[in-house]
Amino acid sequence: MDTMKAAVFEKQGSFVLKDVPVPSLAGDYHVLVEVEAVSICGTDVHITADPPGYIATDGTTLGHELCGTIIEKGKNVTHLDVGDRVVVNPNNYCGVCVYCRKNLPNQCSNIEALGIDYDGAFAKYVCIHSKVAYKIDKTVSPETAACAEPLACAINGLNKVNIKPGDSAVVIGAGPIGLMAAMLLKASGIANLFILETSEYRIDFARKLNLGSVLNPLKDDARKVIYDKTEIGADFVFDMTGSQIAPSIQLVRKGGSVVLFGVNKNSRTEIAQSEITTKEIAVLGTWLANATFPQAIKIIEEKSIDLASLITDVMPLDEIHSGIKKLASGQAIKIIIKP
Amino acid sequence: MDTMKAAVFEKQGSFVLKDVPVPSLAGDYHVLVEVEAVSICGTDVHITADPPGYIATDGTTLGHELCGTIIEKGKNVTHLDVGDRVVVNPNNYCGVCVYCRKNLPNQCSNIEALGIDYDGAFAKYVCIHSKVAYKIDKTVSPETAACAEPLACAINGLNKVNIKPGDSAVVIGAGPIGLMAAMLLKASGIANLFILETSEYRIDFARKLNLGSVLNPLKDDARKVIYDKTEIGADFVFDMTGSQIAPSIQLVRKGGSVVLFGVNKNSRTEIAQSEITTKEIAVLGTWLANATFPQAIKIIEEKSIDLASLITDVMPLDEIHSGIKKLASGQAIKIIIKP
Amino acid sequence: MDTMKAAVFEKQGSFVLKDVPVPSLAGDYHVLVEVEAVSICGTDVHITADPPGYIATDGTTLGHELCGTIIEKGKNVTHLDVGDRVVVNPNNYCGVCVYCRKNLPNQCSNIEALGIDYDGAFAKYVCIHSKVAYKIDKTVSPETAACAEPLACAINGLNKVNIKPGDSAVVIGAGPIGLMAAMLLKASGIANLFILETSEYRIDFARKLNLGSVLNPLKDDARKVIYDKTEIGADFVFDMTGSQIAPSIQLVRKGGSVVLFGVNKNSRTEIAQSEITTKEIAVLGTWLANATFPQAIKIIEEKSIDLASLITDVMPLDEIHSGIKKLASGQAIKIIIKP
């Protein structure tokens, strides 16, 4: 039996690079993919932390933001061919639960997450249900394509609102997905964009992208800057940290929308709900990708936003431990593994 | 100079019935209205409480939910005639501020509130800007018509969501506007409606209206009842109390909407924002009436909901002190004053 | 091999009752259903007409609006059990084409229609992909449940607009689905509902349902009646005939919506597009059911509308020829076959 090296989650706080069997086709609707590039996600950092911020199954190969090439396909797979380059929605849905049947597969009651619940892509090969594999043009670099999944999530957040040229927006948190959201907002016509970030490395990084005014809420009077420019507050605020609902409500204008994208399960905030009511704000949660992969792929293929500029590091699978450490330290944006 | 009896807010905690001059037409766009019926609003209770829950101008005649007949009109008033029965949007807007110009007159920066900022309708006559006076059919009883304003606010809340027959909803708080919201939801096709209320009087009252399942969250396991019936939580939750955002988030299903209607400026709640995010909930503030008076009038004229059943008391102006006391005690729903 | 009687489409203009083999489970995700009730759809009339109004595959068993009980299931079926009563979305979608991936499975490029492209339910047994089979409560009568599919289509039309109590609407065409739409509109709070129909039988039938004002555009001045009552035209017009876009544009108010539901492939209409533009109308196509089966089932289970009152005839499979003739003649509304 052929083996390959894989980054396997062992148990709380530990993951190892070890040889595992090369997967074989799991069924007639599956495809076997040779991984070309796989991005380290914040979730990978949380899974491997101790105590963990996210729970994975012991013994699972990690890695879920991938781009690869199909090398074998099940006999019922008609929409993909061997040789196709694909990206993958790691959250496989059942299609028949109450949420799937309401067009909310991202809320599927039976979701199975690649690289968390079953073997993922920090390895040479990975087996995927073809339903969640999407063809992407070969002119696209695998590194950029590996960003399709977080981009599809960001687009799902954007879909919650109707942005028009000339509008203003605030993005809180300039991590990799925060910056993708900022890029999408800019591409949607946002005239005044404010990016709030506390880490010096990321503030510098964000400034160089030239997307808008980058502020450090620990040092700058962000509220004053935003109100001076917008007079009434921002039309949209995207919280990409998971903890900033209270300042978001302050920074948005009456009648505006706050999109809650970041997730911090431990965050608790005391709010005055009357501000949401009397300011007539919409506070909109968004979760994963819902029918947004085609849009993400289009954006990548058309280079509507400069995703490549977010890739700070490309490294071989052997260096994954240092990659995860680096991302955890906040000294990187997108790190790509080439297995 | 002719005088009339009026309920005048004197100063913190005190209002008196006293003789005041009959108002004359304030301008060419104004109308003079003979008040036929005026409803006591929760705001009237808050204004006259000590300490006050809402601030009015000393010396102002109170009363803002009225129905009356035009007895004189300014020379520039073309859309109304002497003899017309009208209801009134008490929140006069400027038409030219940044919010008025975004079709959000309810968020007008220069709003002037009848019976709060300027003389209101607990009196025989009141002078109104014709812009905020709306003709209503004479077949409608003045008592019911006097409920147009809170109804227009409730409709504005309803407008934030798209309800379909078969949906489920929870209304928290069975005060007068809570019950109006419940009636509107029922009329919109809600198949499973749950009304949560803590006051025994109002629980009994709500039960008799036969709108849905009335629960007391202090005694019943409301969460269990709602989940047993809906399986996944309610499609919509309307918080009509101003303090129940946290249970609202618990009771709504993934992908559902919470409408924050009630206003309690002192309420503070600790929330886990990640629940809004991962459940992908929309939390929607709503404030006053915005282009909803025509709809409210239509509903009253067509008797689409049984507003009359909410009127528990009709009394002369002389009894307004006891009327406000009664409403404050929670032993009434809609109390109508006939000046 | 066991056989059963089935209504089989032979070739243009002819279908026969004949013995065919009882189907066996087609795969691990399929269920075998014993048919309890199946409704004759207008499409069945069109398929069997000569020349045909709709094309089916020669040799296919017809029938696609069914309710039945599962008697056998494939090994991968987890959301349904033997003994469950189910209704079926006859339009099986692939899940992986460009439209399926945009949450538009009703526009699937690889749609396969039960009773048209593959063997349907005018028979004792039918084999169904479990993905399109939905459990429905056993307290519901099979006859009513058999109406789930057209109801799910009508709901999809309703989903295109946001109806509020007090609104007005026109339904053109009082066929079975037109009447379902009228019932849904009424249940959504429509205060003034106008139903336009030309067939005397259906006019009488519609009148007895007491849903609103039933008019015959060949005799009544429908425009006048509608404008007299609404003053500005109706908020919504639903064309349930497939040919009435021009009058729909006349009858809707400025800023209102026309929903095009009916389908008549031969209909051509000359329109003045400037009326859509200057009246600022939304003309909204709607096609089949999209994530609306759960809602349809809820409405049937909760009896939110009185579907049973639309069933004019219940007959055994033996009489299907006369049933289809009767529906074609317009002297019935819903005809149910009990195989």
Next chain:
Amino acid sequence: MDTMKAAVFEKQGSFVLKDVPVPSLAGDYHVLVEVEAVSICGTDVHITADPPGYIATDGTTLGHELCGTIIEKGKNVTHLDVGDRVVVNPNNYCGVCVYCRKNLPNQCSNIEALGIDYDGAFAKYVCIHSKVAYKIDKTVSPETAACAEPLACAINGLNKVNIKPGDSAVVIGAGPIGLMAAMLLKASGIANLFILETSEYRIDFARKLNLGSVLNPLKDDARKVIYDKTEIGADFVFDMTGSQIAPSIQLVRKGGSVVLFGVNKNSRTEIAQSEITTKEIAVLGTWLANATFPQAIKIIEEKSIDLASLITDVMPLDEIHSGIKKLASGQAIKIIIKP
């Protein structure tokens, strides 16, 4: 009495430059504006044509797309000051009719159009109701600011849909507003934009703007080009001609939206309404500006789109006859008059 030169519509087919009295303040809510720049609108061409394409009142000074400075104001004007630079919504609405009260002032039953129903801005001075005058920053050039009104109309069209980066769009008609729409679409993130135009001058002009693929439907197989690139048709089609609803329906994808912006009152088209239905298209009329002036001003101030590049000619009032002739001939885009 002071006089000024003005372009006055005399009667069908004729307008003259003649001396007229300088207007004085019409009321306490009015402002007197010194005109800095006024754009020739297609409507001016239609009014002065013989037979006319649009009806104006005999004896009225034409001109309605202006930028100017307030030199006097009525005593009730609080939101504007003498010295402010303003742009104007030429369609003054009553604020109290059925449509104004539904937040559709653009559909006002008592609309009064500047430069059509009452004296306009092809003159040194014009008197305006302050309600429809909007302050604009002085850093903006008056020529560009004079384009605020058509831009506000185009934004109203854009508001009918929810565009996301990566989407595709077709604009039919590269006149001045067609090009504004194209610029707005580009600024909204449209990845593949197709502009269809038949006039050679405007094809060349559009090509130089570099907004997307410019096609001549008389020569190019536009349908093929668009389907080759998008595979399924465009997400959005904007008809800016008033006559292209039929090709619009062909070019849009299933589930997409057609915005009808152009107005040609004489255009009649035969359509197959079943295509709107089965493709599930939304055909959306849009009319004038509705709460979109603030957005237009923002876009001009922030230079979100390059409006200046649309100005082909700037000329003194004396040359207005040749200006209108030039625009009528299609050999210009935006022509600005400096009175």
